[in-house]
Amino acid sequence: xxxxxxxxxxxxxxxxxxxxxxxxxxxxxxxxxxxxxxxxxxxxxxxxxxxxxxxxxxxxxxxxxxxxxxxxxxxxxxxxxxxxxxxxxxxxxxxxxxxxxxxxxxxxxxxxxxxxxxxxxxxxxxxxxxxxxxxxxxxxxxxxxxxxxxxxxxxxxxxxxxxxxxxxxxxxxxxxxxxxxxxxxxxxxxxxxxxxxxxxxxxxxxxxxxxxxxxxxxxxxxxxxxxxxxxxxxxxxxxxxxxxxxxxxxxxxxxxxxxxxxxxxxxxxxxxxxxxxxxxxxxxxxxxxxxxxxxxxxxxxxxxxxxxxxxxxxxxxxxxxxxxxxxxxxxxxxxxxxxxxxxxxxxxxxxxxxxxxxxxxxxxxxxxxxxxxxxxxxxxxxxxxxx
Amino acid sequence: xxxxxxxxxxxxxxxxxxxxxxxxxxxxxxxxxxxxxxxxxxxxxxxxxxxxxxxxxxxxxxxxxxxxxxxxxxxxxxxxxxxxxxxxxxxxxxxxxxxxxxxxxxxxxxxxxxxxxxxxxxxxxxxxxxxxxxxxxxxxxxxxxxxxxxxxxxxxxxxxxxxxxxxxxxxxxxxxxxxxxxxxxxxxxxxxxxxxxxxxxxxxxxxxxxxxxxxxxxxxxxxxxxxxxxxxxxxxxxxxxxxxxxxxxxxxxxxxxxxxxxxxxxxxxxxxxxxxxxxxxxxxxxxxxxxxxxxxxxxxxxxxxxxxxxxxxxxxxxxxxxxxxxxxxxxxxxxxxxxxxxxxxxxxxxxxxxxxxxxxxxxxxxxxxxxxxxxxxxxxxxxxxxxxxxxxxxxxxxxxxxxxxxxxxxxxxxxxxxxxxxxxxxxxxxxxxxxxxxxxxxxxxxx
Numbered sequence: 088x089x090x091x092x093x094x095x096x097x098x099x100x101x102x103x104x105x106x107x108x109x110x111x112x113x114x115x116x117x118x119x120x121x122x123x124x125x126x127x128x129x130x131x132x133x134x135x136x137x138x139x140x141x142x143x144x145x146x147x148x149x150x151x152x153x154x155x156x157x158x159x160x161x162x163x164x165x166x167x168x169x170x171x172x173x174x175x176x177x178x179x180x181x182x183x184x185x186x187x188x189x190x191x192x193x194x195x196x197x198x199x200x201x202x203x204x205x206x207x208x209x210x211x212x213x214x215x216x217x218x219x220x221x222x223x224x225x226x227x228x229x230x231x232x233x234x235x236x237x238x239x240x241x242x243x244x245x246x247x248x249x250x251x252x253x254x255x256x257x258x259x260x261x262x263x264x265x266x267x268x269x270x271x272x273x274x275x276x277x278x279x280x281x282x283x284x285x286x287x288x289x290x291x292x293x294x295x296x297x298x299x300x301x302x303x304x305x306x307x308x309x310x311x312x313x314x315x316x317x318x319x320x321x322x323x324x325x326x327x328x329x330x331x332x333x334x335x336x337x338x339x340x341x342x343x344x345x346x347x348x349x350x351x352x353x354x355x356x357x358x359x360x361x362x363x364x365x366x367x368x369x370x371x372x373x374x375x376x377x378x379x380x381x382x383x384x385x386x387x388x389x390x391x392x393x394x395x396x397x398x399x400x401x402x403x404x405x406x407x408x409x410x411x412x413x414x415x416x417x418x419x420x421x422x423x424x425x426x427x428x429x430x431x432x433x434x435x436x437x438x439x440x441x442x443x444x445x446x447x448x449x450x451x452x453x454x455x456x457x458x459x460x461x462x463x464x465x466x467x468x469x470x471x472x473x474x
Numbered sequence: 475x476x477x478x479x480x481x482x483x484x485x486x487x488x489x490x491x492x493x494x495x496x497x498x499x500x501x502x503x504x505x506x507x508x509x510x511x512x513x514x515x516x517x518x519x520x521x522x523x524x525x526x527x528x529x530x531x532x533x534x535x536x537x538x539x540x541x542x543x544x545x546x547x548x549x550x551x552x553x554x555x556x557x558x559x560x561x562x563x564x565x566x567x568x569x570x571x572x573x574x575x576x577x578x579x580x581x582x583x584x585x586x587x588x589x590x591x592x593x594x595x596x597x598x599x600x601x602x603x604x605x606x607x608x609x610x611x612x613x614x615x616x617x618x619x620x621x622x623x624x625x626x627x628x629x630x631x632x633x634x635x636x637x638x639x640x641x642x643x644x645x646x647x648x649x650x651x652x653x654x655x656x657x658x659x660x661x662x663x664x665x666x667x668x669x670x671x672x673x674x675x676x677x678x679x680x681x682x683x684x685x686x687x688x689x690x691x692x693x694x695x696x697x698x699x700x701x702x703x704x705x706x707x708x709x710x711x712x713x714x715x716x717x718x719x720x721x722x723x724x725x726x727x728x729x730x731x732x733x734x735x736x737x738x739x740x741x742x743x744x745x746x747x748x749x750x751x752x753x754x755x756x757x758x759x760x761x762x763x764x765x766x767x768x769x770x771x772x773x774x775x776x777x778x779x780x781x782x783x784x785x786x787x788x789x790x791x792x793x794x795x796x797x798x799x800x801x802x803x804x805x806x807x808x809x810x811x812x813x814x815x816x817x818x819x820x821x822x823x824x825x826x827x828x829x830x831x832x833x834x835x836x837x838x839x840x841x842x843x844x845x846x847x848x849x850x851x852x853x854x855x856x857x858x859x860x861x862x863x864x865x866x867x868x869x870x871x872x873x874x875x876x877x878x879x880x881x882x883x884x885x886x887x888x889x890x891x892x893x894x895x896x897x898x899x900x901x902x903x904x905x906x907x908x909x910x911x912x913x914x915x916x917x918x919x920x921x
Binding site for chain 2: 112114226228233293297299300
């Protein structure tokens with residue numbers, strides 16, 4: 088929706104609207120701006136510091152992910168799937184693996200399923216910690232990001248030990264995971280989880296109930312459940328508005344079906360920036376608990392972690408849609424196969440793309456500092472928007 | 475006069491220096507300020523680093539000691555950019571206007587008592603006036619012009635927003651800052667900085683519960699409300715976190731200095747840190763006893779004579795810088811309107827009320843020979859208890875409503891919204907869990 092720039096308040100007609108005649112100012116936030124996490128661009132019209140209209144302009148980082156998927160072997164797709172949301176690499180590759188396995192009717196070994204679940208939760212913690220650090224930074228608190236990164240480093244160390252990557256793990260394979268985890272790895276994960284849990288209060292206590300932080304985020308950018316439904320918003324952002332929907336519970340995949348006792352879906356009802364932040368924060372604790380539950384179970388589950396694949400991997404004709412509860416929301420792959428080595432069509436449904444669309448409704452009427460607070464609280468990754 | 479006794483300069487001691495003493499003092503203050511600025515930048519980065527589980531700069535010089543110097547040199551060699559839309563003369567002058575008053579303000583800050591420089595006895599202070607503190611206020615008010623003009627002359631949106639914020643912020647907080655100092659004037663009976671330091675030498679005798687002892691002389695203790703208001707106001711006045719709205723990075727990129735580079739930027743940077751040093755020095759002078767030694771050291775007789783006080787003074791300034799750093803590491807940035815509301819609706823009324831209380835107490839103790847300590851004890855403490863009780867027992871206010879006023883109603887047809895018949899799947903009942911776990915809906919992915 089493009090609004091035209093108007094000069095308001097000139098002449099007698101505007102006397103009732105403004106005390107002084109003012110001219111609206113158009114401001115481009117981004118594509119290079121400290122709080123757009125990359126190249127999101129917002130074209131906003133300002134009256135003083137009040138936003139009259141806002142329009143997210145996306146696509147600066149469009150890489151044609153879907154089309155690239157369509158010219159890659161099913162095993163190669165995983166490398167690409169990794170990259171659109173670079174903070175949830177493991178969960179992304181998981182979605183592709185699940186889709187292909189479903190089309191092939193493949194049985195995944197139990198140990199692989201449990202390891203995938205554990206790594207997906209660790210990845211969720213990594214992702215959330217990133218935003219728990221960067222969001223206060225946008226509000227002007229410079230310290231929490233360092234606490235968050237300390238915890239990230241702890242988790243990343245064990246992820247790196249298993250997968251070899253720190254960001255793009257590439258640990259999923261069609262039919263399981265790449266290889267068995269190193270000896271003693273589960274013990275180190277348990278230690279890392281315990282360390283993070285014991286140090287989370289540092290971050291939590293510094294920012295969650297800070298008076299200024301509350302003043303900046305409470306009641307700001309309230310997202311209604313109706314808007315959540317209308318724009319297809321998902322993940323922590325939706326749950327903060329009281330939309331209690333989590334695929335891990337409502338349509339369990341991986342081992343989540345057996346983890347229902349440990350699975351705690353964090354919700355809030357207010358839907359403002361602070362409840363979105365709290366959702367993320369509490370979800371870290373929930374994921375730490377889930378990781379522990381996975382570790383408990385992994386101790387008794389043995390066996391292979393992948394299956395032997397044929398030399399050429401061809402999915403039978405048909406289509407499937409695999410969606411997963413990614414850290415930022417629903418991430419889905421619709422894959423159509425015509426029996427070739429590559430998918431005939433691939434549609435990528437990414438969480439951030441849907442989540443930021445609501446900005447056009449959320450931003451008008453807010454102040455410029457609130458715009459930053461709201462933008463940050465939508466927790467997006469630009470690669471996930473632009474695909 | 476013996477060298478060991480504290481020699482407090484009076485106004486009569488100023489204006490009698492020979493010319494070369496004045497030159498030495500001017501150069502000395504300039505050097506001190508530049509050195510303190512370089513120190514403050516490094517100190518801040520080191521302290522913030524420690525608070526953030528980092529080491530901070532440690533590459534240049536011993537333990538990173540030359541980092542700020544290296545940064546300054548680097549800035550000098552950077553490309554000097556002049557935006558096409560800039561108003562050139564003003565764009566050029568703005569950093570100068572910001573930096574010069576920052577230096578000027580320090581001319582009336584007393585750094586030490588009367589000392590001997592090459593045989594000449596002179597106070598360690600460039601000059602003093604009967605209205606000394608007003609010079610500092612005037613200089614900080616002048617500094618605002620630098621920032622406002624910089625934003626205006628840049629010919630760009632972010633700097634303009636930054637400078638608008640800065641103008642409003644500085645005017646508002648200047649008032650709170652000025653009002654907080656009034657109580658000090660009332661108590662000290664003078665506006666001259668050296669006079670205020672002298673007035674804090676010792677407190678009046680307080681008798682409480684049958685005990686007689688010397689009350690504290692520092693106005694931070696005698697006038698705590700003034701001190702707190704001053705501390706808050708100067709953070710706003712110097713554009714430092716959590717009130718660094720004119721240069722809020724996440725909102726306005728660099729704020730008023732977005733378009734500046736090279737030495738012009740360095741001047742703004744310098745001005746900001748000198749302002750920090752100046753307001754810390756003024757806090758030390760007005761509230762923390764100036765160059766006089768703090769309590770445990772003041773037991774030593776020679777603490778307040780000779781050149782020692784310079785050390786105590788700089789120690790107090792560094793304490794101020796530490797508080798600035800601490801605030802920056804801890805607090806998020808306030809929103810602009812909240813910040814203005816806080817200034818006008820909290821700080822200014824409280825400051826006015828406090829002046830009223832202080833003035834009343836001064837008059838009472840003079841006219842009716844009340845002891846100020848008695849009043850504080852028998853009136854102040856019950857009032858304090860009452861206020862605290864009210865604050866604690868007051869019901870919590872409901873959170874403010876959303877900032878939605880003035881929002882044009884979004885028309886439903888304006889955006890292709892999907893039909894609102896989306897039904898969110900209900901939570902599966904507990905009974906169904908086993909069926910789910912068996913993998914009926916999971917598509918048999920699990921072994």
